[in-house]
Amino acid sequence: MTAAFDSVTVETGLNPQHCVIWMHGLGADGYDFVPIVKELDQMGLPPTRFVFPHAQEMPVSINGGYVMRAWYDIRNVDLQRQEDEDGVRASQARIEALIEQQLATGIKSEHIVLAGFSQGGAIAYQTGLRHKAPLGGLICLSTYLTCESSLDAERTPANQSTPLFIAHGDHDDIVVIERGQRAAQLLRERGYNIEWHSYPMTHALCGEEVVAIAEFLNQVFKP
Numbered sequence: 001m002t003a004a005f006d007s008v009t010v011e012t013g014l015n016p017q018h019c020v021i022w023m024h025g026l027g028a029d030g031y032d033f034v035p036i037v038k039e040l041d042q043m044g045l046p047p048t049r050f051v052f053p054h055a056q057e058m059p060v061s062i063n064g065g066y067v068m069r070a071w072y073d074i075r076n077v078d079l080q081r082q083e084d085e086d087g088v089r090a091s092q093a094r095i096e097a098l099i100e101q102q103l104a105t106g107i108k109s110e111h112i113v114l115a116g117f118s119q120g121g122a123i124a125y126q127t128g129l130r131h132k133a134p135l136g137g138l139i140c141l142s143t144y145l146t147c148e149s150s151l152d153a154e155r156t157p158a159n160q161s162t163p164l165f166i167a168h169g170d171h172d173d174i175v176v177i178e179r180g181q182r183a184a185q186l187l188r189e190r191g192y193n194i195e196w197h198s199y200p201m202t203h204a205l206c207g208e209e210v211v212a213i214a215e216f217l218n219q220v221f222k223p
Contacts, residue, residue: 001034006054007098010037013047018111018136018221019102021051021095023120025142027068030054033117036210043214046221049107053098055091055119071119072146088126088146095127099135113220115139115213118175118203122146125183134158137220139165139213142172142203144179145186152190160191165216167197167209174203 001010008030024032030052037050055069062074072087095114102112113136116124121143128138129151145151164187168180177198188194195216199206 008034008052008054010034010050010052011047012037012041012045012050016047016049017107018046018048018113019051019107020048020113020115020139020217021053021098021102022139023053023071023095023114023116023123024055024069025116025118025120026060026070026074029069036205039210040214040217043211043218045214045217048217048221049102051098051102053094058087071123074119083146085147088123091123092127092130095123096131099127099131109133109135111136111221113137113139113217115141116143117141117205118143128159128162129155129187132156132158135162137163137165137216139216140183141167141205141209142169142175142180143183144175145183148186151186155190161193163193163195163216163220165195165197165213167199167212169201169203169206170198171201172203 022033024030033052055071057067058070059065059067060070060074071091073084075082099112103109114124114128121140124138124140126146128135166184168177170177184194184196197212199209
């Protein structure tokens with residue numbers, strides 16, 4: 001494991017040719033999902049580079065202006081009202097830059113998966129659906145779509161066939177499951193390749209979900 005000022009990187013083998021860029025949720029940091037690497041690696045992944053970026057620290061309106069790591073500000077309990085579009089797009093640009101860094105190391109765009117939980121999952125959607133080269137897949141956990149009104153104008157044909165793994169907790173009281181279902185339905189109506197999962201949990205991950213994520217990664221990373 002290596003740590004930089006803005007991210008944590010874990011490689012599961014020598015000369016990895018696959019990469020997962022995984023964004024954490026509000027108030028966490030890049031270390032939050034590092035433990036999942038060991039679990040996923042035990043399920044037969046090829047050598048893979050996991051990059052866990054840290055979101056910037058900023059005041060978050062819904063939390064009384066308390067400064068924490070966030071991919072964008074949240075101004076309303078509705079989550080999709082009074083949207084911080086500038087913040088969303090700034091984080092999108094940052095993940096685009098991370099993708100370019102991975103391409104520069106020789107990893108193909110089709111071998112890069114964007115993953116994220118909650119706010120991080122929203123940035124995975126935001127970036128992956130608009131990226132101009134085909135990606136290996138998107139993993140969007142307990143999350144929702146941002147900048148929904150501009151999606152049709154901005155989504156790219158390159159990722160129309162990219163597989164999407166979408167999962168949500170039935171009892172999520174932070175991002176209600178209806179948000180996740182709405183995103184999945186909207187994308188399904190636009191012809192995207194959706195794999196939907198729901199689990200009897202709150203705003204979290206569970207073991208069964210991790211197994212399904214490993215199966216998804218093995219599928220998109222297979223030769």
